[in-house]
Amino acid sequence: LADDDRTARIPRYARVNALKWTIDEAIKAIQRRGYVLGDPLDGMCVPPVVHQFTEMIPQFISRPLRNFTRDAHVENLLLFPPQARLTDTSEYFDGRLILQDKASCFPAVVLDPPSYPGSVIIDATAAPGNKTSHLSALMGNQGKILAFERDRKRYGTLKTMLARAGCSNVEALNVDFLTTDFDDEKYAHVTHILLDPSCSGSGIINRLDHLVESETESSSVAHTERLTKLATFQLQMLRHAMKFPRVENIVYSTCSIHPEENEQVVAATLRSMEATAGGFRLAPRSVVLPEWSRRGQPGILDDTDTEAVVRCSPGEDLTNGFFVSCFIRRCGARPSMR
Ligand code: SAM
DSSP states (O other), X not given: OOHHHHHHTSOEEEEEOTTTOOHHHXXXXXXXXXXXXXXXXXXXXXXXXXXXXXXXXXXXXXXXXXXXEEBXXXXXXXXXXXXXXXXXXXXXXXXXXXXXXXXXXXHHHHHOOOOSTTOEEEESSOTTOHHXXXXXXXXXXXXXXXXXXXXXXXXXXXXXXXXXXXXOSEEEEOSOGGGOOTTSGGGTXXXXXXXXXXXXXXXXXXXXXXXXXXXXXXXXXXXXXXXXXXXXXXXXXHHHHTTSTTOOEEEEEESXXXXXXXXXXXXXXXXXXXXXXXXXXXXXXXXXXXXOOOBOOTTSSOHHHHHHSEXXXXXXXXXXXXXXXXXXXXXXXXXOOO
């Protein structure tokens, strides 16, 4: 399928921000706007309602249908027809509705952050902040999220987004995550890290929900060099995350479809000293969106680890292209390497 056709198959997703609104309130408000609620859909196949839209694309564009439904995998996520205009609603402006592609909701769900008093987690690469605000909502504004963003301008966007979403448990830091001293007392209680670093963005075919750090490459040599550089950086970030003394769960995600940034980075991380000495392995499929059928690209990780990671194929899965993996520390293992 061409990019335009694949984009036309991606529903418009809106996450109901549980810090400001309940799903029931949201559904009622959206119904009052004239939308009709359909049955929850299985997002792993082409849902009948969206299938119907894609077959009727010419008519659909000129006469948008006003259906919406709840997502089958992510709590508080709503699906609208691809052409639905939600950016001019008050719910969007005041942070009750957050436009976020389904696949980009997976990392926070997989990280499953703790929300007991005193819990501390890190979002290592936070701007524009969709995953940070999702983590904050899952934590019910309890505990603390240290949200790092090294780029000054994107840090400004992050602050704006967090304020709009009503996240009061986030400390946003305009700091390079790689410069953090993991032995600092401030990080002594960090148990969970979300790492969604800069990547090629090759999975993004619908740019509406993303502030992608875009770059275009002209030649395949430049493309290969860029992927190598990105993969080196991604590996460095993962190895740094594994040095935090109490960290038990690290979710690594990208919006890339390239194995160089996904399975190959995971494989290199598993071979690293930080992972072997620190006792890290991949969390099994049973705790990483087990019902999602598209798993890792075969032939890079062993079969169990290939099953343990999640991929989304742009357009085919009604999402943008995405990759999610989760590293966990073996029970009792502690970092012996710094
Ligand atoms: N997680 C974000 C979200 O869902 O809204 C998207 C993150 S984006 C893919 C990656 C971000 O990481 C960029 O804003 C980039 O500036 C930032 N970044 C890259 N390297 C970093 C570093 N070493 N420390 C902190 N932030 C970094």
